[in-house]
Amino acid sequence: MANSIWTIEEFTCAGCGMNYTATREEHSEAHTGSFKCSICSGVVHAWSGKHHFFGWQAVKTRPPVFGRRWADVEW
Numbered sequence: 290m291a292n293s294i295w296t297i298e299e300f301t302c303a304g305c306g307m308n309y310t311a312t313r314e315e316h317s318e319a320h321t322g323s324f325k326c327s328i329c330s331g332v333v334h335a336w337s338g339k340h341h342f343f344g345w346q347a348v349k350t351r352p353p354v355f356g357r358r359w360a361d362v363e364w
């Protein structure tokens with residue numbers, strides 16, 4: 290049975306630098322799993338223990354724009 294306390298954690302893909310968030314849920318039983326990056330398919334996070342991660346979402350940030358100021362970038 291799952292505990293009612295969830296936490297949101299942030300992860301960064303070591304392969305391409307994409308940022309993700311996921312919800313961590315504590316359990317009384319052991320779980321294993323992993324999450325792969327939607328950009329480069331590298332493993333962002335792997336887990337084993339009395340917790341589980343779900344609800345993976347990419348963090349929406351502005352990509353770096355070299356040589357220009359943010360005020361000059363049109364979105």
